[in-house]
Amino acid sequence: MRSDAQANRDRVLAAAEEVFGESGAGGSTEEVARRAGVGIGTVFRHFPTKRLLIEATVVRHLTLLTDTARARGEDAEAGAAFRTTFREMVSGAPAKLALLALLEESAAPAGAPAEVEAAASVLRDAVEVLLSRGQDAGEVRADATVAEIYVLIRALANARGDRAVVDRAVGMVLDGLSPRHCA
Secondary structure: OOHHHHHHHHHHHHHHHHHHHHHHHHOOHHHHHHHHOOOHHHHHHHOOOHHHHHHHHHHHHHHHHHHHHHHHHHHOOHHHHHHHHHHHHHHHHHHHHHHHHHHHHOOOOOOOOHHHHHHHHHHHHHHHHHHHHHHHOOOOOOOOOHHHHHHHHHHHHOOOOOHHHHHHHHHHHHHHOOHHHOO
């Protein structure tokens, strides 16, 4: 793909995450095009259907989280890398949940598309690596599993209300995941 076409595709996906994250099913491809600064034809050239646009947006969201988690895992202190990724997954979840809800509305009985499932699995593996590194460093309680971490992220992501309250709740959960709280 030409570099300008790739840049347009990336802008469309970023705009789609904003539009569908804010408006859900009410989000339009026209609004995606406007925010991306491209014509509607460019959107449909890359994504012939709204469903394909939503699928690609979910994959992009999960891939960006994975890339960030992996980079943190290589460069950062283990506990901080885990905590920062946990916070990021909770804060980015409303847009992701809106996108997944749109996929479910139009999904075939077989469930999520294979590309979405694969991206989610790779992200889960990256989170598991961060969790293990944090545990090995003695900065995350040793008995926590990635399945439990995902339950906590989902619960906090679905919390409604004041963002400051949710942020404090995230801090409380992370405090509970520290080794000093598992006696």
